[in-house]
Amino acid sequence: MNIGDFTTTLPTGTALQMNDDGYFGAKVARTYDQDHGGNDPIVIDRVVACLKELAGTGEALEFAIGTGRIALPLSASGCKVKGIELSNAMVAELRKKETDGSLQVEIGDMVSARIPGAFSLVYLVFNTIDNLVTQEAQTACFENAARHLVPGGRFLIETRVPPVQRIPFGQTTLAFACDEKHIGVDEFDLVNQTYTSNHVWMTGDRHEFLSIPFRYAWPSEMDLMAWGSPCFWSGLHATFRVSFSWAVNSFGVKFPSDECGLVSL
Secondary structure (H helix, E strand, O other), X not given: OOHHXXXXXXXXXXXXXXXXXXXXXXXXXXXXXXHHHOXXXXXXXXXXXXXXXXHOXXXXXXXXXXXXXXXXXXXXXXXXXXXXXXXXXXXXXXXXXXXXXXXXXXXXXXXXXXXXXXXEEEEEOOOHHHHXXXXXXXXXXXXXXXXXXXXXXXXXXXXXXXXXXXXXXXXXXXXXXXXXXXXXXXXXXXXXXXXXXXXXXXXXXXXXXXXEEEEOOOHHHHHXXXXXOHHHHOOOOOOOEEEEOOOEOOOOOEOOOEEEXXXXX
């Protein structure tokens, strides 16, 4: 199979469609952790340690909590965690892993959904900010985070630095996976700062295709999203700082295309 003509293999396969759970319906949710999320216990332990330190003695809120890949071990570490999630199917997978059913999750969009509480940390991990495909939506996400934070609270975003410098000159596609079971190709629109991740999974003679739209943002643009958000300049939120790590993210794991942004209020 050739990366350049991978779509020609699809007639014998199935295209996974968007539904009320967004692009993360039951089919995707069942295999999300192994196909997308990653389960390396060393990395998860570092993520949990970082988030617990940032939350301090306060509560943490995860936007797009998903299957609880991070929130459940963070909760088990002693940090009180709540979540917001668009997909019922993803939350159903979280509940299967949960031992006591105590983790509170609000079903809704992280742009506007509210959950009771005042949090010392709101966080987004694993490129989830890119699921918001307009600048307006991403800015609204900053505003919603600010509405949930206590004075002195923090909003942390983990996402990749856009890998556009690795795209061959004159082309718009970049392969990110290629093995006997999975092919992945990102297609970029450099003018609108959007990209589409195209996946093909192969099992025997069966192929399944999933295409998900995203929007990437540079660290400097995220600075402006926060600076331009009225919620960050209310009387309750007096101080502001953004810090980015381009080489080593806050979890102590080297990813040349990753970034971490930390907004302190």
